Amino acid sequence: MAILGTALNAVGLIFLTHAVYSSHEHTAAFAHTPLPLDITIELLVSIFVLSAGIVVSSPQLKPIQWAKWGGKIAREGQHGEGKWTREGEEILSEGDGFAFLGLDTGIGGNGEGRRGFWDVRSKRKEYAEWAKAGGK
Amino acid sequence: MVQANLLTPPSRIPPQTALQLSQKAPLILASAPTSSLPWPLSLLFSRETPETWAIHENLLLAALRTGDDASARQILDRLTTRFGADNERMIALKGLYEEALAKDDKELEKIFNDYEKVLKEDPTNMSVRKRRVAVLKSLGRTADAITALTVLVENSPTDAEAWAELSELYASTGALGQAIFCLEEVLLIMPNAWSAHAQVATLHYLSGSTSIPALTLALRHFARSVELNDSYLRGYYGLKLVSQKLLPLLSESSVSKRNADEDDVAPPKPQSVKKLEEIATAKLGEIIRQYSASKAGQSGYDEAEVIAARELLDRDGKVER
Numbered sequence: 341m342a343i344l345g346t347a348l349n350a351v352g353l354i355f356l357t358h359a360v361y362s363s364h365e366h367t368a369a370f371a372h373t374p375l376p377l378d379i380t381i382e383l384l385v386s387i388f389v390l391s392a393g394i395v396v397s398s399p400q401l402k403p404i405q406w407a408k409w410g411g412k413i414a415r416e417g418q419h420g421e422g423k424w425t426r427e428g429e430e431i432l433s434e435g436d437g438f439a440f441l442g443l444d445t446g447i448g449g450n451g452e453g454r455r456g457f458w459d460v461r462s463k464r465k466e467y468a469e470w471a472k473a474g475g476k
Numbered sequence: 477m478v479q480a481n482l483l484t485p486p487s488r489i490p491p492q493t494a495l496q497l498s499q500k501a502p503l504i505l506a507s508a509p510t511s512s513l514p515w516p517l518s519l520l521f522s523r524e525t526p527e528t529w530a531i532h533e534n535l536l537l538a539a540l541r542t543g544d545d546a547s548a549r550q551i552l553d554r555l556t557t558r559f560g561a562d563n564e565r566m567i568a569l570k571g572l573y574e575e576a577l578a579k580d581d582k583e584l585e586k587i588f589n590d591y592e593k594v595l596k597e598d599p600t601n602m603s604v605r606k607r608r609v610a611v612l613k614s615l616g617r618t619a620d621a622i623t624a625l626t627v628l629v630e631n632s633p634t635d636a637e638a639w640a641e642l643s644e645l646y647a648s649t650g651a652l653g654q655a656i657f658c659l660e661e662v663l664l665i666m667p668n669a670w671s672a673h674a675q676v677a678t679l680h681y682l683s684g685s686t687s688i689p690a691l692t693l694a695l696r697h698f699a700r701s702v703e704l705n706d707s708y709l710r711g712y713y714g715l716k717l718v719s720q721k722l723l724p725l726l727s728e729s730s731v732s733k734r735n736a737d738e739d740d741v742a743p744p745k746p747q748s749v750k751k752l753e754e755i756a757t758a759k760l761g762e763i764i765r766q767y768s769a770s771k772a773g774q775s776g777y778d779e780a781e782v783i784a785a786r787e788l789l790d791r792d793g794k795v796e797r
Contacts, residue, residue, distance in 0.1 A: 410670055410705030415766065417776025418484060425527045427504050429483040436671070439487045441640045441662065443671040444710075446678060447647045452487055456568075456606035457641045460576045461584075461614050463494075463541045470491035 345397025352390030359383040497538035568603035673701035716756035
């Protein structure tokens with residue numbers, strides 16, 4: 341779809357430029373005659389092709405229903421979209437907006453939510469025990 | 477395999493991922509994000525982006541967790557030179573660093589007293605207030621932590637994070653009624669949070685796994701959580717579990733008893749419970765199939781959760797056979 345969109349955009353732009361140039365040339369040469377039909381047709385067709393190309397090459401629409409949107413996040417998780425920050429970290433797609441409540445892992449869960457109450461000592465202990473046990 | 481991303485760290489960080497995260501420290505510390513040029517030029521040649529500091533903060537947490545205290549100190553110094561030592565968030569991060577380095581409870585008490593001093597000067601510093609609760613929790617003084625948190629939510633009743641933490645603390649002491657109340661406050665602030673609905677349902681389920689009103693409430697909240705998220709594994713799992721428990725209870729209690737119920741929670745019709753269970757079974761099967769068909773790391777589901785769902789379905793299959 342990406343190639344089709346780019347192709348349509350390119351063709352549409354070429355025809356649009358040509359039509360605009362032709363009409364300019366025509367009005368410069370014959371100031372008081374109406375525009376020939378072929379230039380008008382070219383103009384309309386190029387605009388149509390260009391609009392189609394823009395629609396085709398636009399990114400996929402996001403679900404507008406809450407349940408579908410939430411379901412999509414739950415099914416697919418976060419994944420990269422080919423953009424990186426300067427530090428080399430990939431910018432991921434939208435994730436669960438309620439993860440900060442830390443309720444996903446249930447009662448007594450060991451999640452990363454509720455950053456304000458992050459218990460550094462227990463996390464440190466967990467890591468130290470893992471490292472002592474061989475780190476596997 | 478969880479992706480080790482410093483910009484958006486995963487919601488669960490096992491030690492392996494923590495190690496991967498903190499191993500990125502030398503790379504990030506190698507280049508300074510701020511420019512060393514004098515003022516007007518520094519604006520033009522600065523390399524920092526809004527993401528830079530989120531990455532630094534996450535890296536600080538990862539370094540502290542893995543015991544890489546030297547890197548943590550460097551990151552903290554960087555953040556301090558950028559935002560100043562008086563910044564609310566910086567005071568909390570500095571406290572976090574000290575907490576991590578505290579060797580015993582005595583040193584932790586000292587840090588706690590430092591927090592008290594900060595709060596005396598500026599009682600509106602929410603980050604430090606939260607750290608103070610975290611220290612109390614870490615010291616094992618859960619009752620004190622609950623008291624401190626109730627004061628916090630009284631002063632800032634729209635803080636969903638604090639309400640969720642309070643609910644967790646109550647649940648850990650076994651006070652499920654209070655825990656449910658706190659989560660209902662969370663739902664008032666964010667009524668669309670599917671995880672909060674699932675958590676309330678779990679608490680209702682735990683508070684009375686044989687009483688019809690509690691199970692009805694659990695069923696309702698699980699149903700709402702899957703209404704808000706049509707592929708929510710935990711919601712469907714709970715829906716199936718609760719409806720399995722509820723069905724025999726509903727058929728036992730006759731119509732006459734149902735009218736005399738003391739609670740205002742009307743029990744659902746057995747037919748609709750049965751239908752909900754069928755929906756949950758179908759959806760769980762679909763989720764498990766999707767998970768096993770997807771490539772590793774491509775699915776949003778947690779492996780342990782999928783295995784649990786599969787076990788639930790298998791158990792169900794044996795009963796029917």
